[in-house]
Amino acid sequence: MVAGTFTKTFFSTIFNKVHCLAQDGRDNGFGNGYVWAGSLESGIQIATHHKKPVMVIIHKSWCSACKNLKPKFANSAEIQSLSKHFVMVNLVDEEEPKNNTFSPDGTYIPRILFISPKGLVDHDIYNEEGSSQHKYFYSRPEQIAKSMRRVLEKYKYEQFDV
Template sequence: IMLHSTLALSLLLIAVSSNLAMAIKKEKRAPQTLSRGWGDEITWVQTYEEGLYQAKKSNKPLMVIHHLEDCQYCQALKKVFAENEEIQEMAQNNFVMLNLMHETTDKNLSPDGQYVPRIMFIDPSLTVRADITGRYSNRLYTYEPQDIPFLIENMKKALRLIQTEL
């Protein structure tokens, strides 16, 4: 009888601990938030209108990332964007951040077409900075994973423009 109850208790412990482990694992997986994988530490605004309001109010530039879930280029860019500490820190501290999976009604956000991925900057005076471009003349606002240093420079440029213009 002693052996039987020890076995039962062991099985019970195994069942409880594996359920607990599964619960902990579930807990660890971050919920799909407004970040959509671009950086969970970043405070993201939900809409373009909210982004414009926050940019004006906080005197920070708004960075708008246009992307789609089924776009492999977007996914590749998202991965390096989310893993780059310098970008994540600047995005969290110095920018109002928005990522969109649909187009806005603001035609200024698609000066050379509605392609993804596309990253645009809007200054606190609510001017779309069409002058802050990536490396490609055929798609001025697109970035590829290897363009991360270029994107960092453009983020710094967006911040410098505010300091020099205001």
């Protein structure tokens, strides 16, 4: 009985700590109307726990294409609405993962990648209207929203917390 209570308390504390990390994320110019995970690791952890996909934006503070995308992304009502079904992560400068999984067709920026609710990068979701050489580059909110809808359709059999 005591062990069961201890276990419940332990996991509740761990979950609350992980859940709170989502509130620690910075918008880095992509909009404070979104809930940003504090890191890629915490975002994936939250996503696998809640069975939600992850949207990862990889960008640089000095990049003109990134600066151009930020206000469009921040002001998109459609992306904001869809974002409630995702764990949102944005990685700037040195936060970019060194793992090739996050640069499937190059290290250009900005790149937007999606991670399945099981924690795996989904290379099948990309900007279908974009360049075949830079599949994860998005310049317009409509393109991003289209990919977000594709992710939700692909994982429709997963249970999403709203």
